[in-house]
Amino acid sequence: MNRKMLMKLAMSGFVLGITATGCSGMGPLATASSNVGAKAEAAAKAADKARAALEKGKTGKAVGLAEAAVAGSPRDAGYRALLGQAYLNDGRFASAEAALGEAMELGAKDGNTVIALTLAHIARGNSADALALLKANSDVVPASDAGLALALAGDSESAIYVLTAAARAPDAGARTRQNLALALALSGRWAQARILASQDLSPAKVETRMTEWAKLAEAGDQQLRVASLIGTKAQTDAGMPVRLALANFADTQMAAAPADGTVLASADPASVDSYAPPPPVAIDAGGADAPIRTVELPMPQRVAGAAVPVTELPSPSATAPVIVADAAPYRHAPRVAGDSASVSQAAAAEAAVRLAPQAFDAKNPSGWAVQLGAYDSLGIAKEKWGVLKKRNGQLAAFPASSHSATVKGRTYYRLTVNGLKSRADASRLCGELKAQGQRCFIRQMGGESIQWAAKASPVRMASR
Structure with a gap:
């Protein structure tokens, strides 16, 4: 297969956005050190420069800057997603697969990250992982991209079904129709692909497009297929640097312990068990042979839709006073179904006014x-x-x-x-x-x- 010819394919392909922000996983206590703040600021600047480099097509430079951003803020999902997209655009599919997978582990579930990781899976020959990822995140990936990714992953029937529905939508564009035509071509339905492609192309360009798609269909290397569709070259890739692996950075929201050994309070709310009264104890009624009297405590009762309240102690008959713990539930009651939609609408209206x-x-x-x-x-x-x-x-x-x-x-x-x-x-x-x-x-x-x-x-x- 002629690599140069494959790289010149000007077809529909994918629309890959650039991650525009980070979503740091660091909690408020992590700012206790001024050094942390300086690192976060440096990471943000590096990420901004990486986005600018990607937009200018300087993928090699973008990779270095995105790696610096991740090094400065290792648990930031947005920075890891940006790094994965830089690797992908640079043709480093093994590194892209690792970085994007860790970004999703940290909570990046947007359409750009999902489709980028899907393409990395396909390029690496992991079609089963790609299909599972698309199925689990079908609500955030545009149909035109999801359909073509399904076709590349080998699920031609699902690809044609998804793209046909998208092409019939009133606002369907040329890219959606061309992606459907390519999916038909990859499944061997060349006559239908030619008819559909002709809706947006002149007869001369249709012939050129069919020739290009035929070469793409013959290519057995999935890396070359994915690279051609996103406009890059596949590179030999040993993987993401080990020093940036997410496993090296524990999930913690606590500042470092002071040198004097002072123990910091936990940032997490205490469990209900921490507020439970002590077990029954013997009451000295005047001698070793006196009978032992205990107080029987009832079990906490669950209230529907709320956390377990602290046990209320009954008043014992003994003269010794019993102190009743007064503690509020440590969690808010769950939101009633339907509230999210109304809150979203209210937020949109408030934004429009503000x-x-x-x-x-x-x-x-x-x-x-x-x-x-x-x-x-x-x-x-x-x-x-x-x-x-x-x-x-x-x-x-x-x-x-x-x-x-x-x-x-x-x-x-x-x-x-x-x-x-x-x-x-x-x-x-x-x-x-x-x-x-x-x-x-x-x-x-x-x-x-x-x-x-x-x-x-x-x-x-x-x-x-």
Whole structure:
């Protein structure tokens, strides 16, 4: 198989976002040392530089910077996800598989991390792990990416089913249709693949596309297949550095013990057993031969939907007073089913009120914006905006735009949320989006040539 020919394949492929933030697993007590704060700040700076390097296509540089971020904050899920994506874009699939797996272990469950780990599994020949991962996280991976990944993992029927449903959606774009055509081609249904590909391509380009897909179908090396679809080269990879392995960093939220031997209190709430009264003891009633009288204590009673309360002691008949422990349950009562939706709606409404959208001039863009991603075509950026507006209610209250940026000869289309009054407003909106699982980062507009812009639409609350 001609590697250069395979690397030149310009097909639909995957949309891989860049992890835009960390989600540190360090607790509040970890800031007791000033050294910890300095390391965290250095890690954040390294992560920002790694994202910038990835966006410019400097994958080797991005790997080094992302490794520095992880070294500075080893239990940060976002930094490990960023490192895994840097490895993946650099063609280091063994390292990507390790880093992304540890990121998910720490709680990174967003669509970008899931699809990146899926591709790493496929490139490594672990198709069973890839299929299991897609099945367990089908709600966060876009259908166009999930369907093509299923096809690469060998489940052609599921791939065609998922992509057919996505292609029939009213807002389906060219990439979704081309991914379906590729899935049909990989399953041997070349006639159907040709018909579907012709919906978005000229006859001459259809022939070229069929030739490229035929070469891809003949390639037996899964690393080359995955590399061609994400636009990189597979490299010989010995794996992620051992010093960065998650197993080297224990899960602790405690500061280091003082040198004087002072014992720090536990950060975890004490168990109910810690508040339980002592066992019955003998009461001296006047001599060794006197009968022993004990007090029988009832067992704690569980209250539905709450923690086990501290045992209330009955008043014994003895003259000695009994002190009743007065302790509140250490856990909050569980949230009633349905509360999460109402809280999410209320948060979206509050965000819309707190962050008033400003006017945005697409002919003369300026001010601060929140970038949601960078995609292969303007159509994909528009399609992604429609999906994100439905997923995050507060986005609809702001105008959006897309402009092109060329990186290493390849053109990308950035999708940004505009109409933000200040850097603080942009940071606040990005923070709220991150809390809902959306990757983003802030940028300052100025001098861009806007190819597409969408007006803000009011946030509507359901009537009661």
